[in-house]
Amino acid sequence: MTKNRSLFRCIGLWITLAAVPLLILFFWTQQNLIQTETVEIRSERLPAAFDGFRIVVISDLHGKVFGENNSVLLKKVANLKPDMIAITGDLIEAGEQFAMVPAVASGLAGIAPTYYVTGNHEWNVRRVTELKKILTQCGVTVLTNEFISLERNGQTLVVAGIDDPNGPADQKTLGELENEVETAFKDPFWVLLAHRNDPSRYDSENGADLVLCGHAHGGLIRLPLIGGLIGTDRQLFPKYTSGVWETQWGTQVFISRGLGNVGRTFRLFNRPQLPLVILRAA
Template sequence: MKLLKILFIIITAIILLYFYNLNQISIFRVRDIRITSKKLRNSLKITQISDFHSNYLINLEKMLDEIREFNPDFIVLTGDIIDHNDIKLDTVIKLFKTLLELNKDIYFVQGNHEARQELYKDLKNEMEKLEINILENSSTTIIVKDQKINLIGLKFYPKSREDEEIIYYQEATQDLNLDCYNILLRHSPNNIEGILNGEEDLILSGHTHGGQVRIPFIGAIVAPGQELFPKYDKGIFKIKDINLYIDSGLGNSVEPIRAFNSVQFSNITIETEK
């Protein structure tokens, strides 16, 4: 009888953990992020989606409803939208087409999974057909509410190629008027201080997944490319006067496991600082 009780407790615990994890990896939350800037005359609204990893569990229609209510000025995709294990692009293409129903101004930057995925060339072709803006060591200036915004996108580079990345960054920004509001899209926040020129106003990153597993009041246990209990794991960080925001992503890698850190995307509002 005692053994049966123990087995019942163990089985119940396993079932509860299974459904808790399923909730964490499939039921997205929406992060409402608000920051301020003295450079902007009018508020700016951005939806950031990162680290989707072809997560077929995400309810795209519900996500579309959330983004539609927010009504962003544009959407940014900060890398690892596909997974290195993908053998087809159906889930990602469906994501793109869902987002394009809402907003045609979408900007994409490469992550490490795209960098090592044989299908990335095919994915780029599909994005070009859909007129999604690909920023690979390049920049563009857009007009939003009568104000110029610079968007700069850097491809994913490991730390060993940081010197190259600095050169590419300089080339991507050399023709920009940096007095405008400057947004850097870089998939990984790792080693970010080493490439900055001090003119950035906002950096949008992903890559860390918030650690996937977090400890309440402490944060992430691990994050790729960082040591235990990483410095840059999830949320807003200040590097001097620059805002770095790290989204923990809509998908998972290595194992589909999350704890105290459900999948998410972010609606970011940059308000005028009076």
């Protein structure tokens, strides 16, 4: 009997010793192994010339570096062959992370036209003007409550960007931006780059056809059949953490699970996400 107990203890010890490195490896992959995902957005309003238009969404990087100078991230972005790259806020969260910005910004801009809007954390750093200047110098188009138009075969796609509400209290409102787009283009198909993940923010008669955003980090820990566990305000089981949601006025809101973590938070069953959004004329 004693021999059997010793044998069981020995087996248990070896199982534990084998499991620990596997658990460490699993945890490492959850924080560092980028997962690409393709999402198709269909709309009868999309101009035919932009059918198949490919947008890579970079959200919530939070100063994280994947490989030297973010070479791993840049290679994965390039492999997706985007027509456009959308950075939807929280590129950094601390002043010491400014050093990583030029490499990733110039790298992305060298792959495809790249557009940026602020998240809440950039404003917390209180150096947004400096950050926007660096991004512009690296070839990134900063959209500060403004819009641009893309042309293909005589047809137009409007891309707009709104600063995070964590910015100045007197900044242009989303409603004002919507009215400007409507006035300039008379009911165009347009894509809005934003940061916050609540679809009700974008539910408007003159709202964008598609909103690209992040902020929720996928709920940090994702549970099978349930989804995200922890919300941005530390509430349990938040609703809007990932995927495509549609507002009452028909705006489709795509929420990226993001790439990085805030402070000491971590991901489980929720690897860093690099989404490719493909526009389809329904």
